[in-house]
Amino acid sequence: MFDLLGTVDRLLKADSDMKLIDYKEQIVKLRKGIVELEEELAAEKEKSLRLTRDVKNKNSSESLADILIYKDGVYMPDEDAGGYPAGTAFCPRCKSSEGKIMPLTIQSDLFQALSKYKCPECNEHFT
Numbered sequence: 636m637f638d639l640l641g642t643v644d645r646l647l648k649a650d651s652d653m654k655l656i657d658y659k660e661q662i663v664k665l666r667k668g669i670v671e672l673e674e675e676l677a678a679e680k681e682k683s684l685r686l687t688r689d690v691k692n693k694n695s696s697e698s699l700a701d702i703l704i705y706k707d708g709v710y711m712p713d714e715d716a717g718g719y720p721a722g723t724a725f726c727p728r729c730k731s732s733e734g735k736i737m738p739l740t741i742q743s744d745l746f747q748a749l750s751k752y753k754c755p756e757c758n759e760h761f762t
């Protein structure tokens with residue numbers, strides 16, 4: 636990595652004999668170093684955002700998993716937990732095979748006679 640501070644120090648200490656072309660060359664190097672730093676910073680910010688998001692997702696699916704009960708062939712949030720709309724259900728297949736907490740979609744009236752829920756992930760139907 637380019638020595639930004641060292642270059643700045645050398646420029647500050649340079650006497651008036653230093654040629655303009657040398658100054659310019661050093662400034663071009665400084666500019667390049669700053670661009671590299673900015674890119675590095677942007678990449679680190681992106682990484683940090685991703686990690687924060689992963690941790691949040693992990694926490695929310697873990698706490699949801701804690702309150703799920705197996706009922707009528709699907710997983711549902713325990714009624715005592717509250718806060719979940721009626722009909723909220725999760726796929727037992729995805730949960731057992733991959734540990735995923737996958738919300739099921741409620742079938743339209745036309746298909747309700749065949750199955751009540753469908754998993755958008757594994758496409759399994761549940762009555």
Ligand SMILES: [Zn+2]
Nearest residue numbers: 726729754757
């Ligand atoms: Zn599924």
